[in-house]
Amino acid sequence: LAKTTQPISMDSYEGQEVNITCSHNNIATNDYITWYQQFPSQGPRFIIQGYKTKVTNEVASLFIPADRKSSTLSLPRVSLSDTAVYYCLVGDGLAGTASKLTFGTGTRLQVTL
Amino acid sequence: NAGVTQTPKFQVLKTGQSMTLQCAQDMNHNSMYWYRQDPGMGLRLIYYSASEGTTDKGEVPNGYNVSRLNKREFSLRLESAAPSQTSVYFCASSEDRTMNTEAFFGQGTRLTVV
Numbered sequence: 001l002a003k004t005t006q007p008i009s010m011d012s013y014e015g016q017e018v019n020i021t022c023s024h025n026n027i028a029t030n031d032y033i034t035w036y037q038q039f040p041s042q043g044p045r046f047i048i049q050g051y052k053t054k055v056t057n058e059v060a061s062l063f064i065p066a067d068r069k070s071s072t073l074s075l076p077r078v079s080l081s082d083t084a085v086y087y088c089l090v091g092d093g094l095a096g097t098a099s100k101l102t103f104g105t106g107t108r109l110q111v112t113l
Numbered sequence: 114n115a116g117v118t119q120t121p122k123f124q125v126l127k128t129g130q131s132m133t134l135q136c137a138q139d140m141n142h143n144s145m146y147w148y149r150q151d152p153g154m155g156l157r158l159i160y161y162s163a164s165e166g167t168t169d170k171g172e173v174p175n176g177y178n179v180s181r182l183n184k185r186e187f188s189l190r191l192e193s194a195a196p197s198q199t200s201v202y203f204c205a206s207s208e209d210r211t212m213n214t215e216a217f218f219g220q221g222t223r224l225t226v227v
Binding site: 034036041042043044045046049085087101102103104105106 | 117146148154155156157158161172203205207215216217218219220221
């Protein structure tokens with residue numbers, strides 16, 4: 001499984017755009033990149049998933065450069081409720097095998113007024 | 114839809130006691146997982162099950178056993194609890210088609226071993 005590296009923590013003010021970068025130098029051809037969000041005392045929640053270029057949904061955007069060795073989760077105009085831990089995962093997307101979700105320590109985002 | 118349901122939500126055990134954490138999902142998912150999360154840490158995979166009748170060890174399986182009772186249910190058993198097993202335990206499930214690893218998590222079981 002590809003190892004991921006993220007910043008341990010980030011701070012932001014409400015209303016700003018936040019970009020969290022994840023490094024995954026050993027990503028395999030079949031691997032997808034997935035981000036999860038976890039609030040205190042809750043299980044993680046899926047945010048977004050992508051393979052290359054850019055993916056956008058109602059919550060976030062995911063930017064993946066051509067070499068796919070990194071990815072950036074972009075949260076537009078964060079609010080206090082976006083304070084959480086964000087995990088970057090690189091999946092073992094081999095056909096016919098279980099994707100063994102492996103979480104790192106994540107990035108703790110603190111949003112303040 | 115209930116999603117992933119874990120029971121109990123809280124549990125206190127004495128060292129050496131045994132217990133089983135229950136997990137059930139109603140999304141007809143093939144894969145199920147058990148994680149533990151220690152304070153201020155990320156999630157660590159204990160065991161996972163790719164399909165009914167199969168289980169595999171994750172990163173930290175020692176001291177635990179699992180059982181994939183059927184497609185819906187995946188239980189985690191502590192045979193002889195130790196204080197080092199004090200943690201929050203999360204169960205998750207995923208459809209696990211190729212290229213689709215979105216997983217759904219339960220609300221967790223907070224276990225304290227004294």
